[in-house]
Amino acid sequence: MARYRLYGWRQTGSMAIEAALAEAGVDHDFIPVSRATDETRGETFTRINPRQQLPALVLPDGTVVTEGPAILAHIGDAFPGTGLVPPGGSSARATLDRWTAFFHANVYEAMLRELRPATYTDDPAGATAVASAATAYVKRHFEIFEGQLGPGPYLFGERLSSFDIYLWMLCHWVDRDWLAATCPGITRLCDAASARPALAEVLRRHFG
Ligand SMILES: N[C@@H](CCC(=O)N[C@@H](CS)C(=O)NCC(=O)O)C(=O)O
Numbered sequence: 001m002a003r004y005r006l007y008g009w010r011q012t013g014s015m016a017i018e019a020a021l022a023e024a025g026v027d028h029d030f031i032p033v034s035r036a037t038d039e040t041r042g043e044t045f046t047r048i049n050p051r052q053q054l055p056a057l058v059l060p061d062g063t064v065v066t067e068g069p070a071i072l073a074h075i076g077d078a079f080p081g082t083g084l085v086p087p088g089g090s091s092a093r094a095t096l097d098r099w100t101a102f103f104h105a106n107v108y109e110a111m112l113r114e115l116r117p118a119t120y121t122d123d124p125a126g127a128t129a130v131a132s133a134a135t136a137y138v139k140r141h142f143e144i145f146e147g148q149l150g151p152g153p154y155l156f157g158e159r160l161s162s163f164d165i166y167l168w169m170l171c172h173w174v175d176r177d178w179l180a181a182t183c184p185g186i187t188r189l190c191d192a193a194s195a196r197p198a199l200a201e202v203l204r205r206h207f208g
Contacts, residue, residue: 006031110135
């Protein structure tokens with residue numbers, strides 16, 4: 001029987017998907033696509049994701065899903081017993097979608113500008129400014145969410161959601177000293193997630 005196939009690599013957006021699949025206990029094949037050797041731009045992977053980005057999840061029926069939040073929503077919907085996403089149409093689901101979209105559109109994208117600033121400007125002298133503006137942009141959005149986070153540790157209290165997994169991943173790509181000093185609620189969320197055995201194992205694979 002066909003299984004889920006996840007295309008990913010260390011320290012990329014596949015970290016959140018690996019974590020969600022592990023939390024949900026979903027059997028899958030992991031296909032490493034090296035970013036070190038630009039395998040993402042190769043013919044084989046380009047056929048799967050013409051945007052040449054990780055992660056990509058291929059469902060058992062062959063459907064390709066890209067974009068981290070769409071993949072997370074699918075896993076939560078396909079395995080409702082995990083409670084990773086609230087039911088569609090509920091207020092909780094709207095809240096989960098809101099904050100996932102907020103971090104995807106604002107933070108993840110700005111982190112790409114921090115990582116590869118030269119690809120976001122035609123001005124060869126402008127890359128440093130692109131990166132520093134992106135860092136400020138990332139921090140501003142973390143701070144906005146910090147002000148909205150309830151008692152925690154997670155978005156919905158004690159229950160882990162796909163949003164928490166997404167934010168947990170992003171927390172590993174931001175200045176941790178700054179985060180601890182400025183965003184104690186998010187830091188607590190991140191620490192609580194890291195303490196879960198399934199996520200601790202994913203963390204070790206990506207940053208160990
Ligand atoms: N919008 C995409 C962004 C994915 C993305 O930027 N992936 C990076 C790794 S974190 C990537 O594969 N980059 C490959 C490249 O730029 O060559 C998503 O949210 O999944």
